[in-house]
Amino acid sequence: MTPPTQPRRLRRLAAATALVLALSACANGGTPASDGDASPGTGTGGATSDVQVAFLPKNLGNPYFDTSSTGGREAVAEIGGTFSEVGPATAAPDAQVSYINTLTQQQVDAIVVSANDPAAICGALNDAKTIGIKVVTFDSDTNPECRDLFVNQATAEGIAKVQVDMIAEQIGDEGEIAILSAAANATNQNTWIEMMTEELAASHPNITLVETVYGNDDDQTSFDRTAGLLQSHPNLKGIVSPTTVGIAAAARYLSTSQYKGQVAITGLGTPNQMREYVADGTVTEFALWNPEDLGYLSAYAANALASDEITGAEGDTFTAGRLGEFTVEADNTVLLGEPYRFNADNIDDFDF
Amino acid sequence: MSTASTAVTSVAHGTATTRTSLLRRLLLSREAGIALAFLLVVGVTTARNPLFLFSPDGFRDLLLTPSILVVVAVGQAVVIITRNVDLSVGSIVGLTAYLTGTLFTTTALPIPVVMLAGVVFGALLGAVNGALVALGRVPAMVITLGTLYAFRGINVAWTGSSRINASDLPPAFLGMGTHQLWGLPVLTLIALVVLGSVGWYLANTRPGREFYAIGSAPDAAGLYGLPARRRVFTAFVLSGALSGLGGVLYAARYGTVSSQAGFGFELQAIGAAVIGGVAIVGGVGTVLGAAIGAFLLLTISRALPVLGIPDLWQQALVGALIIGAIVLDRVLAQRQTRRLSEGRADA
Numbered sequence: 001m002t003p004p005t006q007p008r009r010l011r012r013l014a015a016a017t018a019l020v021l022a023l024s025a026c027a028n029g030g031t032p033a034s035d036g037d038a039s040p041g042t043g044t045g046g047a048t049s050d051v052q053v054a055f056l057p058k059n060l061g062n063p064y065f066d067t068s069s070t071g072g073r074e075a076v077a078e079i080g081g082t083f084s085e086v087g088p089a090t091a092a093p094d095a096q097v098s099y100i101n102t103l104t105q106q107q108v109d110a111i112v113v114s115a116n117d118p119a120a121i122c123g124a125l126n127d128a129k130t131i132g133i134k135v136v137t138f139d140s141d142t143n144p145e146c147r148d149l150f151v152n153q154a155t156a157e158g159i160a161k162v163q164v165d166m167i168a169e170q171i172g173d174e175g176e177i178a179i180l181s182a183a184a185n186a187t188n189q190n191t192w193i194e195m196m197t198e199e200l201a202a203s204h205p206n207i208t209l210v211e212t213v214y215g216n217d218d219d220q221t222s223f224d225r226t227a228g229l230l231q232s233h234p235n236l237k238g239i240v241s242p243t244t245v246g247i248a249a250a251a252r253y254l255s256t257s258q259y260k261g262q263v264a265i266t267g268l269g270t271p272n273q274m275r276e277y278v279a280d281g282t283v284t285e286f287a288l289w290n291p292e293d294l295g296y297l298s299a300y301a302a303n304a305l306a307s308d309e310i311t312g313a314e315g316d317t318f319t320a321g322r323l324g325e326f327t328v329e330a331d332n333t334v335l336l337g338e339p340y341r342f343n344a345d346n347i348d349d350f351d352f
Numbered sequence: 353m354s355t356a357s358t359a360v361t362s363v364a365h366g367t368a369t370t371r372t373s374l375l376r377r378l379l380l381s382r383e384a385g386i387a388l389a390f391l392l393v394v395g396v397t398t399a400r401n402p403l404f405l406f407s408p409d410g411f412r413d414l415l416l417t418p419s420i421l422v423v424v425a426v427g428q429a430v431v432i433i434t435r436n437v438d439l440s441v442g443s444i445v446g447l448t449a450y451l452t453g454t455l456f457t458t459t460a461l462p463i464p465v466v467m468l469a470g471v472v473f474g475a476l477l478g479a480v481n482g483a484l485v486a487l488g489r490v491p492a493m494v495i496t497l498g499t500l501y502a503f504r505g506i507n508v509a510w511t512g513s514s515r516i517n518a519s520d521l522p523p524a525f526l527g528m529g530t531h532q533l534w535g536l537p538v539l540t541l542i543a544l545v546v547l548g549s550v551g552w553y554l555a556n557t558r559p560g561r562e563f564y565a566i567g568s569a570p571d572a573a574g575l576y577g578l579p580a581r582r583r584v585f586t587a588f589v590l591s592g593a594l595s596g597l598g599g600v601l602y603a604a605r606y607g608t609v610s611s612q613a614g615f616g617f618e619l620q621a622i623g624a625a626v627i628g629g630v631a632i633v634g635g636v637g638t639v640l641g642a643a644i645g646a647f648l649l650l651t652i653s654r655a656l657p658v659l660g661i662p663d664l665w666q667q668a669l670v671g672a673l674i675i676g677a678i679v680l681d682r683v684l685a686q687r688q689t690r691r692l693s694e695g696r697a698d699a
Contacts, residue, residue, distance in 0.1 A: 061508050061509075061511055061611050063514065063515050089505075089508050089509075090508075184664060213657060218615070218616075219606040219608060219613070220417075220606070221653075223417070223606070224413075224417065224650075224653060224654045224657070225657060227409065227410075227413050227654065228654065228657035228658050229657075230409065231401055231403040231404055231407070231409070231410060231658055232401060232657070232658055232660075234403070245608075248517075248518075248607075248608050249606065249608070252518060252606060252607045252608065256530040257409050258407065258408045258409050259409070272515070272517045272519070273515075273517050273518075273608060275517065275518075275519040276517065276518035276519040276607065277518070279519070
């Protein structure tokens with residue numbers, strides 16, 4: 001498991017350089033939408049002007065987390081606090097520990113983290129909590145006792161349902177479909193696939209799921225698996241790919257294939273990756289949550305905790321700027337909402 | 353062992369061969385065996401599912417999918433023939449693929465200039481490897497393991513917060529990744545040109561033959577006065593340039609380039625060369641073999657899902673194939689040694 005010493009050191013070097021680059025990128029400022037009202041923190045607590053919020057994504061150099069950090073930066077600017085972002089270059093299980101320790105020494109007010117491993121960073125996070133730092137997880141949770149609040153981008157049920165709804169709409173609610181997943185042992189993928197299977201059986205009896213294949217989030221493998229699906233199932237009507245790499249590769253393959261227009265592709269994708277294929281008609285609609293809103297909400301949640309507006313207990317409510325009011329649900333969780341559908345009408349409003 | 357197996361290739365250039373034994377040798381050659389295995393895979397899969405070959409997509413993919421790997425594996429084969437190895441090719445592919453995308457998004461350079469820039473950039477990265485290995489006299493395995501991580505690290509640092517998407521690339525360039533000319537995909541034609549020219553160079557020119565001499569007996573080559581350092585340097589530059597070309601083609605084919613593009617390509621390229629009969633100890637093999645090895649390797653991984661073999665078994669089968677190729681190599685070499693010593697006893 002443990003990589004040899006030299007690569008590791010080099011990887012760390014790469015991490016450091018990536019970090020410098022990402023930080024300098026931050027200095028340029030993002031492109032805040034800023035269409036919300038100018039009176040942030042309308043809850044009971046009001047705005048704390050000097051709150052320090054540190055974002056710690058799974059890894060840097062990841063457009064998804066860059067977008068969530070853009071939202072976080074926007075929210076912190078509205079609150080009037082200080083935003084910072086740190087993180088490892090690769091999403092290794094324990095890679096975030098040293099960053100958490102550094103943030104603890106710096107005594108920031110809140111850490112907003114997307115966990116690479118539910119348990120590996122718990123010790124470091126608990127150290128942070130003992131000195132009063134508020135810990136908010138987003139996108140990927142830790143064990144519940146290691147954080148104050150989890151901002152959930154979407155429930156597994158919501159993700160499974162939106163994908164089933166989309167494919168059903170696109171193929172006329174009947175026919176054969178297949179799933180192109182990431183790795184065979186990816187927990188979230190497998191949870192979604194299981195729920196999609198249940199949802200199909202319950203609400204769409206005329207749709208048959210004929211096969212699930214694994215593209216390992218690799219372009220070439222995903223290409224080959226898509227080709228394999230189209231060849232092995234001549235009656236295939238649609239492919240669902242709940243992974244951003246998979247759906248882009250499948251769409252790229254299909255866009256120049258003899259099956260273009262006959263087979264629908266949908267799933268979870270990002271607007272920038274899918275723009276070309278929506279424009280050329282290969283893809284009608286796909287979904288994802290809005291990572292910018294996710295980062296924005298997480299930053300507001302962190303501020304609400306740091307300013308003692310909420311404790312993170314079930315039933316607590318706080319206002320998150322332009323997104324409105326949110327209520328803490330069971331297990332100290334806040335839900336962003338339903339997954340967001342991207343299509344030809346709205347895709348150009350997004351850039352991530 | 354390596355000197356014995358050198359004899360296997362050198363007989364193909366022997367002068368005292370009759371027409372029949374030449375044909376026999378051709379049929380018994382490693383390349384023919386691998387080509388036969390390739391045809392067998394295609395045949396069996398097509399029998400199971402005719403669409404694998406007899407559909408526009410199927411035929412195109414058969415030729416198109418291995419094309420990028422062929423280009424990279426040809427460069428890798430040249431390096432391995434000199435008794436070195438280039439582990440950094442995957443990282444070079446990733447870095448040049450990203451450079452290609454960046455040039456298209458930030459400049460208005462015409463497509464051929466961007467492609468050339470990718471090749472030159474790859475050659476520069478290869479020159480770093482070549483200089484360290486040939487001048488520094490450090491084992492290539494160590495140097496290129498270092499540059500594998502270093503180049504990837506630079507890639508992650510440079511790519512940072514972005515990614516190249518299909519919508520960033522000119523349609524004509526993306527079209528190159530899938531279009532066909534005279535019934536053959538453009539990428540395959542490029543791969544064939546690369547294969548033909550490098551293969552001709554290795555087989556028919558004096559410097560080309562020196563690659564084999566250096567790989568089979570470095571010390572003897574040095575004593576004989578061959579410019580070993582220069583040839584090894586050239587091999588790495590060539591491997592870098594071809595990986596650079598591979599990176600350009602990667603961008604054209606996949607349209608999406610993240611900092612992980614080309615990850616693991618080095619092992620596929622080495623695998624293709626080894627399966628194709630390029631001995632890992634140097635001095636033996638042809639780039640044609642490596643190219644057919646690339647076709648076999650990627651066609652098998654495309655055929656296995658069509659044949660209904662579960663995903664989880666597919667990598668294991670590819671591994672078995674590589675081990676099988678090496679065992680075959682060893683057996684053939686030993687048989688050749690025995691035959692040669694018997695021949696000597698008779699004389």
